Amino acid sequence: xAEKLIETxxxxxxxxxxxxxxxxxxFLKKTIGHVKAVEDVSFTIKKGETxxxxxxSGCGKSTTGRTLLRLLEKTDGExxxxxxxxxxxxxxxxxxxxxxxxxxxxxxxxxxNPRKTVSQICGEALVEHGLAKKGKExxxxxxxxxxxxxxxxxxxxxxxxxxxxxxxxxxGIARALALNPExxxxxxxxxxxxxxIQSQVINLLMDLQEEMxxxxxxxxxxLSVVKHISDRxxxxxxxxxxxxxxxxxxxxxxxxxxxxxxxxxxxxxxxTYKKKRIILKGDIPSPANPPLGCRFHTxxxxxxxxxxxxxxxxxxxxxxxxxxxxxx
Amino acid sequence: MxxxxxxxxxxxxxxxxxxxxxxxxxxxxELEPGQTxxxxxxSGCGKSVTSVSIxxxxxxxxxxxxxxxxxxxxKDLVKATESEMQSIRGNDIAMIFQEPMTSLNPVFTxxxxxxxxxxxxxxxxxxxxxxxCVQMLKLVGIxxxxxxxxxxxxxxxxxxxxxxxxxxxLSCNPKLLIADxxxxxxxxxxQAQIIELMKDLKxxxxxxxxxxTHDLGVVAEMADHVIVMYAGRVxxxxxxxxxxxxxxxxxxxxxxxxxxSLDGNAKRLDVIPGAVPNPLAMPKxxxxxxxxxxxxxxxxxxxxxxxxxxxxxxIRCWLHEKEGGEK
Numbered sequence: 032x033a034e035k036l037i038e039t040x041x042x043x044x045x046x047x048x049x050x051x052x053x054x055x056x057x058f059l060k061k062t063i064g065h066v067k068a069v070e071d072v073s074f075t076i077k078k079g080e081t082x083x084x085x086x087x088s089g090c091g092k093s094t095t096g097r098t099l100l101r102l103l104e105k106t107d108g109e110x111x112x113x114x115x116x117x118x119x120x121x122x123x124x125x126x127x128x129x130x131x132x133x134x135x136x137x138x139x140x141x142x143x144n145p146r147k148t149v150s151q152i153c154g155e156a157l158v159e160h161g162l163a164k165k166g167k168e169x170x171x172x173x174x175x176x177x178x179x180x181x182x183x184x185x186x187x188x189x190x191x192x193x194x195x196x197x198x199x200x201x202x203g204i205a206r207a208l209a210l211n212p213e214x215x216x217x218x219x220x221x222x223x224x225x226x227x228i229q230s231q232v233i234n235l236l237m238d239l240q241e242e243m244x245x246x247x248x249x250x251x252x253x254l255s256v257v258k259h260i261s262d263r264x265x266x267x268x269x270x271x272x273x274x275x276x277x278x279x280x281x282x283x284x285x286x287x288x289x290x291x292x293x294x295x296x297x298x299x300x301x302x303t304y305k306k307k308r309i310i311l312k313g314d315i316p317s318p319a320n321p322p323l324g325c326r327f328h329t330x331x332x333x334x335x336x337x338x339x340x341x342x343x344x345x346x347x348x349x350x351x352x353x354x355x356x357x358x359x
Numbered sequence: 360m361x362x363x364x365x366x367x368x369x370x371x372x373x374x375x376x377x378x379x380x381x382x383x384x385x386x387x388x389e390l391e392p393g394q395t396x397x398x399x400x401x402s403g404c405g406k407s408v409t410s411v412s413i414x415x416x417x418x419x420x421x422x423x424x425x426x427x428x429x430x431x432x433x434k435d436l437v438k439a440t441e442s443e444m445q446s447i448r449g450n451d452i453a454m455i456f457q458e459p460m461t462s463l464n465p466v467f468t469x470x471x472x473x474x475x476x477x478x479x480x481x482x483x484x485x486x487x488x489x490x491x492c493v494q495m496l497k498l499v500g501i502x503x504x505x506x507x508x509x510x511x512x513x514x515x516x517x518x519x520x521x522x523x524x525x526x527x528x529l530s531c532n533p534k535l536l537i538a539d540x541x542x543x544x545x546x547x548x549x550q551a552q553i554i555e556l557m558k559d560l561k562x563x564x565x566x567x568x569x570x571x572t573h574d575l576g577v578v579a580e581m582a583d584h585v586i587v588m589y590a591g592r593v594x595x596x597x598x599x600x601x602x603x604x605x606x607x608x609x610x611x612x613x614x615x616x617x618x619x620s621l622d623g624n625a626k627r628l629d630v631i632p633g634a635v636p637n638p639l640a641m642p643k644x645x646x647x648x649x650x651x652x653x654x655x656x657x658x659x660x661x662x663x664x665x666x667x668x669x670x671x672x673x674i675r676c677w678l679h680e681k682e683g684g685e686k
Binding site: 087088197225233256259293294295297303308310315 | 401518547554555573574577579599604614627632635
């Protein structure tokens with residue numbers, strides 16, 4: 032198998048991205064606070080690369096993915112795609128750019144319209160963007176792309192309920208691929224699937240990347256899946272990126288205490304393997320009222336006084352290995 | 360009596376409009392007192408139906424236990440009356456469910472929900488039940504147990520709700536705890552807390568646990584003995600160390616290989632081709648043969664028996680029929 036081609040130039044650059052959701056309350060539905068879902072996240076993705084984002088529920092990984100596609104509007108920060116700030120683009124330019132950036136969703140059951148056929152689901156965007164004419168032309172493209180995803184041409188006339196979970200996820204991937212995109216956000220694409228189906232979909236995503244030169248942002252809570260598919264991995268906690276490193280460095284030598292705890296918490300499928308497990312105390316704090324200073328200090332086994340007041344800088348500890356911690 | 364629970368040829372079928380779904384079709388296993396038995400399989404393999412059958416909670420209609428025996432301390436639960444079952448449920452056999460969000464009643468306090476079972480089974484009065492409640496919440500590691508007992512489920516986080524469920528299940532000192540995917544809905548760091556808690560409580564209380572999960576990692580950490588299920592039947596049974604060291608059934612092998620490992624650097628994952636068969640149209644012969652890379656002619660014709668290999672191992676596969684399999 033050919034080595035994956037990763038180019039040196041950045042396809043996507045995210046700078047200090049912030050996304051707050053207002054909390055409405057009271058009789059007049061005034062804004063009484065904000066859920067700080069994404070707080071100051073910066074990273075870059077090179078062309079042809081897979082960047083994995085891991086974190087627990089509510090850490091803002093999905094919101095990050097959606098905000099950089101402009102499916103949600105940002106609160107602050109900049110997102111550059113191929114050198115252009117996407118939030119500064121006029122409407123018609125943005126619509127054109129949408130064909131380049133696609134998303135695959137987590138739940139293959141609720142993300143497909145049950146009243147539309149596969150051809151309509153995957154072909155809608157083609158017609159909308161004027162890339163193909165309704166009817167024969169669209170059907171040809173869709174039947175091509177679903178074959179790439181491991182389905183058969185006769186499936187285009189079928190409805191989502193006629194497919195299994197794994198097949199539905201293949202339709203979701205085909206929908207994203209139909210427009211011939213460059214960049215795909217995969218938002219927990221295998222989490223809802225059984226293990227044996229999971230591996231089929233992961234292999235499919237990796238094959239497609241090689242074949243079409245795709246760039247992925249792969250969001251997942253499953254550390255072993257992320258390790259398998261990604262080139263570099265970012266770890267998020269409560270809206271912030273705490274560590275970002277090439278995958279082998281991250282797993283061999285995690286620098287942030289949260290990453291260390293997260294890695295040690297994974298159950299290993301080997302009953303003879305004895306390891307030291309770092310058990311974190313308590314739960315993730317509410318993002319509406321995050322702790323001051325380092326957001327992890329309430330659960331961190333090494334927390335110092337400094338951590339309670341000062342936000343640690345996200346800095347390069349080793350070449351390519353970024354971490355936000357006062358200890359490093 | 361050696362076994363706490365003995366399930367013999369259990370068959371639970373669902374009678375639907377489209378036909379009969381044999382969700383559990385001839386399951387056998389034994390569980391010793393204080394042992395942890397892991398039941399592994401993918402969605403639809405019948406692992407959850409097996410557990411609700413033991414508690415006789417199969418929704419009827421459409422489901423019904425159509426055959427077999429469930430011997431709990433020698434007593435056949437299949438033939439037990441409803442009132443006998445009521446005194447067993449919660450008291451001798453307790454269950455915790457996958458969804459800590461939906462398995463607690465939102466309009467009653469945590470304390471009220473836990474004391475309900477204590478008052479019913481242990482015949483304690485309200486005050487004593489509440490004391491026992493606080494004691495249980497402390498045992499499962501809920502901070503401020505005295506106040507938490509008067510709080511409502513929405514004031515608890517996911518991990519705390521699962522702790523409360525465990526407290527409720529263990530409040531009457533059951534001999535058997537059925538845990539149906541107890542950590543699946545939880546985050547990794549919270550999952551680690553709950554696994555440690557369950558291991559710790561098992562040591563303290565010597566409760567036998569039936570752990571149902573799809574996660575091989577959780578099984579490796581907690582179980583003593585494992586059964587692997589596929590399409591309503593047991594395909595392999597072994598001690599946990601033997602199973603992970605040397606899986607024999609092609610399905611078990613496939614399952615283990617298809618999970619990406621943390622230390623492996625394989626470029627491609629091994630996959631089990633195809634998908635789980637439609638339960639309304641099970642393939643003839645071995646249910647796994649359409650997905651099996653070793654399938655032979657006989658696999659398409661006849662269902663293999665669950666044969667014994669050595670002391671603690673059973674395999675249902677024609678490949679292993681020759682190698683010293685004995686009935």
